[in-house]
Amino acid sequence: MAELIMNDILGTPAILVGLFALLGLLLQKKNAADTVSGTLKTIMGFVILGVGAGVLISSLDFFSQMFETAFNIRGVIPNNEAVVAVAQQAFGTETAMIMLFGMVANILIARLTPFKYIFLTGHHTLFMACMIAVILSTGGMSGVPLVVTGSIILGSLMVFFPAILQPYMRQITGNDDIALGHFGSLGYFVSGTIGKYFGNKEKTTEDIKVPKSLGFLRDTSVAVSLTMAILFIIVALFAGASYVETELSEGMNFIIFSLMQAITFAAGVYVVLAGVRMLLAEIVPAFKGIADKIVPNAKPALDAPIVFPFAPNAVIIGFLFSFMAGLGTMFILPVFGLALIVPGLVPHFFTGAAAGVFGNAMGGRRGAILGAITNGILISFLPALLLPVLGSIGFEGTTFGDSDFGIVGILLGWIMSLFN
Numbered sequence: 001m002a003e004l005i006m007n008d009i010l011g012t013p014a015i016l017v018g019l020f021a022l023l024g025l026l027l028q029k030k031n032a033a034d035t036v037s038g039t040l041k042t043i044m045g046f047v048i049l050g051v052g053a054g055v056l057i058s059s060l061d062f063f064s065q066m067f068e069t070a071f072n073i074r075g076v077i078p079n080n081e082a083v084v085a086v087a088q089q090a091f092g093t094e095t096a097m098i099m100l101f102g103m104v105a106n107i108l109i110a111r112l113t114p115f116k117y118i119f120l121t122g123h124h125t126l127f128m129a130c131m132i133a134v135i136l137s138t139g140g141m142s143g144v145p146l147v148v149t150g151s152i153i154l155g156s157l158m159v160f161f162p163a164i165l166q167p168y169m170r171q172i173t174g175n176d177d178i179a180l181g182h183f184g185s186l187g188y189f190v191s192g193t194i195g196k197y198f199g200n201k202e203k204t205t206e207d208i209k210v211p212k213s214l215g216f217l218r219d220t221s222v223a224v225s226l227t228m229a230i231l232f233i234i235v236a237l238f239a240g241a242s243y244v245e246t247e248l249s250e251g252m253n254f255i256i257f258s259l260m261q262a263i264t265f266a267a268g269v270y271v272v273l274a275g276v277r278m279l280l281a282e283i284v285p286a287f288k289g290i291a292d293k294i295v296p297n298a299k300p301a302l303d304a305p306i307v308f309p310f311a312p313n314a315v316i317i318g319f320l321f322s323f324m325a326g327l328g329t330m331f332i333l334p335v336f337g338l339a340l341i342v343p344g345l346v347p348h349f350f351t352g353a354a355a356g357v358f359g360n361a362m363g364g365r366r367g368a369i370l371g372a373i374t375n376g377i378l379i380s381f382l383p384a385l386l387l388p389v390l391g392s393i394g395f396e397g398t399t400f401g402d403s404d405f406g407i408v409g410i411l412l413g414w415i416m417s418l419f420n
Contacts (some may be wrong), residue, residue, distance in 0.1 A: 014050065017279075020286075022035065027292065028308070030251075033145060038287075042181040042282040044278060045280075045281075045282060045283075048274055048278060049271075049279060049303070052268045052269070052390060053079045055265075055267060056265060059262075060345035063235065066235045066243075066248070067237075068342070070239040071238065073330070073340075078344050078347055079344060080400060081323075083125065083130070087130050091130065091133045093372040094391065095130040098151050100152045101151035102125065104155070106119055107294070108155070109193050110159055110298055115160070115163045117179040118295065119159070119162065120302055121181040121284075124181070125186075127183070127405065128408070129154055131400060131405055132154055135152055136149060136416065139416030157183075161185035162180060163183065166190050168188070171309070173310060178299060178300055178306065179302070180302065181300075184350070184404060185404050186357045186406075187351050187355050187375035190374050191375055192359060194359065194363065195361070195370065196364065197363075198363060199368075199370065201239075201364045203366070204360055204361075204364045205313040205360045207357070223313075223316065225262055225266040226262075227264060229262035232259070233255060233259070233262075236255065236257070241405065247341030248402075272308065273305075273312075280349070285298055303354075304350050305353075309358065310357060311333045311356070311361070315357060316353070317356050317368050318353045318368055319352040319353045320352075321356070321372035322348045322351065322356070322372040322375050323349075325377050326341075326343030326376045329341070329343075329377050338385065341399075346401075346402035348377055351403070352376060358371060359372060379401060379403055382406025384399075386399050386400060386413075389409055
């Protein structure tokens, strides 16, 4: 039963968010039809979002393989899932306990303090719980002290990061109904701050003027398809037709394969946006019950794609400039004696896109570009600096990718070293 709760319920983001929606609707004493409908639509919205993310990740995985082959670059590719998969073998129990009690701590902190945020991004909660468990365990902690300390740290992070982003979220969404719950917050905060001081919010990415002859580019799906098609085809040409057709496309012509992957990527973006819209339409009203009864004025802190519909152009600009910054930084890292961090398409897309939206909200086009570049640099340097902390316990081949894991892991590792 305990394994069912930890792995299948708390470990499934859609079910977790659905349970919160169900609780909110029950607390509002909604009728059975509205309760069932609201709960299922909330879960469905999250599932749709997940399906879209899966399509994106699959397409980006092909791009990453072509990129590595095309330019013969080998290094460490940050991957949260890979680190957690390895760590779970040795620290599974500690991770599960910290995740469970960290969520309890999140609710208590939100109830007792002015930080009224409930972190609902389940997979990121798991990732952070895992990293905390690993660092505390290897630092000499165990048993109840480890779980208590880890849970307090996790619960605090689950309200702190949404809190620092909320002033920018109000600018993005135009209201104070939702928060962002994603452990790439440092990158988003820096992006918004840079946009605020160095950009011009009046010149938004969403007002980019397109000539009438290129009017079709106003359609986000078309613009994304063409942008990704150019990138895929260029990289495929460098990787070579024989490699793509033999190793990736199962014999399909490499240009056609690249074009289809670009369109598949755009379809994934479309599905993600559809899932976000459905999720928002259901979770915000349902969450009112929790806000009124358990944590007055609480805000649901949701995954990074929640901001994508508010500035679709900034999403693409943010991704491209974050990735380009990652490419540039890759060649600088060895100068500082750090490991070569190969830019992963998945973290650069999701965090770069969100950074672009934050930068745009505070500083328009210039803010989106500068913010995304800064995010790209952060998620290159921080994983490289975190790598030695994780390397001593057998994770030399990979590391956590998003900015908050880097800064929290480095600081926590340093603190634990003081006691050893």
